[in-house]
Amino acid sequence: MVKSVCATDISEVLGLSHVIHWVRDLQLMNVDFELDAKKVLDYFNGGHNDIFEFGAIIEDCRRCCQAHFPNSKVEFNRRQANEVPHTLARDATFLASPHVNVVPSCISTLISNEKL
DSSP states (O other), rough: OOOOOOOOOHHHHHHHHHHHHHHHHHTTOOOOOEEEHHHHHHHHHHHHOSSHHHHHHHHHHHHHHHHHTTTOOOEEEGGGGGGHHHHHHHHHHGGSOOOOOSSHHHHHHHHHHOOO
């Protein structure tokens, strides 16, 4: 069994934070963010005050979205409807490479099925 380095909630909110900052650095606009972590979404959209690490990361995500993505949304998407990015994220450590020239085999079938 693999032991977690940090709490699941922290991992999920860190993932959102990294994606928001990455998309900002790419200078993309009007991007809708989807995630399957209900608690993260509830705190992000609900304005809950949490003085711990989780809350600080949520607040940073909110500030970045307000400053750089005023026309964007952060929405919930069930994991079952989000299978391609979930599989890619799960296998990303095995796929690490500075160059991506083809669709990784772990998601090629999933993408083909979604096209149907």
